[in-house]
Amino acid sequence: MPADVIIIGGGIVGLASAERLQAAGRRVTLIERAGIARGASFGNAGAFAFSDILPLAAAVRLSRLPRWLIDPLGPLAIPPAYLPRILPWLLRFWRAGRSDRIARSTMAQTALMRLAESEMAALTAAAGLAGMVRKEGSLELYESEGELAASAAGWQARSAAGIAFEHVRGERLAALQPGLSPRFPVGTFVPEWQTVDDPFTFATRLADHVIAAGAELVEAEATALRPEGETVAVTLADGCVLAARAAVVAAGAFSRRLTDPLGDRIPLETERGYNTTLPPGAFALRRQLVFGGHGFVVTPLSTGIRIGGAVELGGLDLPPDYRRSEAMLTKAAAFLPGLRREGGTQWMGFRPSLPDSLPVIGASRAGPRIVYAFGHGHLGLTQSAATGRLVADLLCGRAPAIDIAPFSPQRF
Ligand SMILES: Cc1cc2nc3c(=O)[nH]c(=O)nc-3n(C[C@H](O)[C@H](O)[C@H](O)COP(=O)(O)OP(=O)(O)OC[C@H]3O[C@@H](n4cnc5c(N)ncnc54)[C@H](O)[C@@H]3O)c2cc1C
Incomplete structure (x- = not known):
């Protein structure tokens, strides 16, 4: 007998899809090749960044680019060997920065973020994970009033979307975060921003929940999938073939290896990100x-203080360059003078990124039984439950909770 729904990928998007499908009454088989949440979902910054509605192309200010690119360990790096490969993606990214496209992506992202907030609340309640969510807000910091003024358009767009925020200075700023370097005289407090205790623990506890609710975990690599009559056949690296009524590709930055052969040309790339996690107590954050x-x-995580971000457009094969983790740690020590920088663990992760900063959520060209759920870039944890909800809508024959046309795999 075929399985009901096979999900390829046991990262946060695959797991949230499993949970939302189970909540809709479907049976799930999860195929994961490297252990639950050992990809990008392992070491991210743990934010439910519901207010991050602007595409990256809008946030990257041209005035900053030369300074960023000149610094080999700066916030944005393109290893020269990878430049020819990433050029087509960069051109699409550039086009995504046109004002009409920014307006369209912001509208789509706003709808997805609203759904993300309500679906994440439903998922954490159902999975018993609500206690892992911290509702402390975030504090964005600027080195001058001019830097804040330069981000005004972004805050106006958030204000129009009903997102609350407060620009803070002086005592209010110091109360929100004591011990900051005076180099940062002004900040913006976003009260709705949430973080999890630790993204890996969050994902593994979600996995425990879906397995306890009946999901089968197959530890294997999926090498191909194709529709076959009323089913989907999924081939594993050992040659075994599993059949299911439907399949979901949630393989993060590696998804193209499965979707290209199905005729879908999706410009998925990776934005490699780096961090260092210091022991708990390294700073009173x-x-x-x-x-x-x-x-x-x-x-601030239950497992320590995590310092990281950066974007390295270097593909899936180059070895990590942990000097990037080191460079951010050095800056953080200057910005937070009391920070104890010893004893950290470094990490690099592959963000799965599309040039318009929107994920791919929708059916394959090959047929409606194969649904894609990947490409969430900087926001996969935040949007995982909403993606799961939309996947469940598609596979249960329900009208999608929001318009999914902007996330179509065929939009490129
Ligand atoms: C430094 C950094 C900070 C970040 N901070 C945040 C944040 O604060 N908030 C936020 O929302 N997002 C954040 N992100 C982004 C977020 O981590 C990702 O968008 C998200 O984890 C993607 O989840 P995923 O399940 O799609 O991919 P992954 O977590 O990479 O999972 C994909 C899984 O598929 C498996 N797989 C791949 N191919 C196959 C195959 N053929 N067969 C079987 N299994 C396969 C992989 O082993 C992997 O486990 C951050 C990312 C980085 C790098």
Whole structure:
């Protein structure tokens, strides 16, 4: 007998899809090749960044680019060997920065974020994970009033979307985060921003929940899938073939290896990100701090203080360059003078990224039984439950909770 729904990928998007499908009454088989949440979902910054509605192309300010690119360990790097490969993606990214496209993506992202907030609340309640969510807000920091003024358009767009925020200075700023370097005289507090205790623990506890609710975990690599009559056949690396009524590709940055052969040409790339996690107590952090001008965040987790971000457009095969983790740690020590920088663990992860900063959520060209759920870039944890809800809508024959046309795999 065929399985009901096979999900390829046991990262946060695959797991949230499993949970939302189970909540809709479907039986799930999860195929994961490297252990639950050992990909991008392992070491991210743990934010439910519901207010991040602007595409990256809008946030990357041209005035900053030369400074960023000149610094080989700066917030944005393109290893020369990878430049020819990434050029077509960069051109699409550039086009995504046109004002009409920014307006369209922001509208789509706003709808997805609203759904993300309500679906994440439903998922954490159902899975018993609500206690892992911290509702402390975030604090974005600027080195001058001019830097804040330069981000005004972004805050106006958030205001129009009904997102609350407060620009803070002086005592109010010091109360939100004591011990900051005076180099940052002004900040923006976003109260709705949430973080999890630890993204890996969050994902593994979600996996425990879906397995306890009946999901089967197959530890294997899926090498291909194809529709076959009323089913989908999924081939594993050992040659075994599993059949299911439907399949979901949630393989993060590696998804193209499965979707290209199905005729879908999706410009998925990876934005490699880096961090260092210091032991708990390395700094008395009140909430997540965002150093936008330097491309990194500092996050309080139950497992320590995580310092990281950055974007390296270097593909899936180059070895990690942990000097990037080191460079952000050095900056963080200057920005937070009391920070104890010893004893950290470094990490690099592959963000799965599309040039318009929107994920791919929708059916394959090959047929409606194969649904894609990947490409969430910087926001996969935040949007995992909403994606799961939309996947469940598609596979249960329900009208999608929001318009999914902007996320179509065929939009490129
Ligand atoms: C430094 C950094 C900080 C970040 N901070 C945040 C944040 O604060 N908030 C936020 O929302 N997002 C954040 N992100 C982004 C977020 O981590 C990703 O968008 C998200 O984890 C993607 O989840 P995923 O399940 O799609 O991919 P992954 O977590 O990579 O999972 C994909 C899984 O599929 C498996 N797989 C791949 N191919 C196959 C195959 N053929 N067969 C079987 N299994 C396969 C992989 O082993 C992997 O486990 C951050 C990312 C980075 C790098």
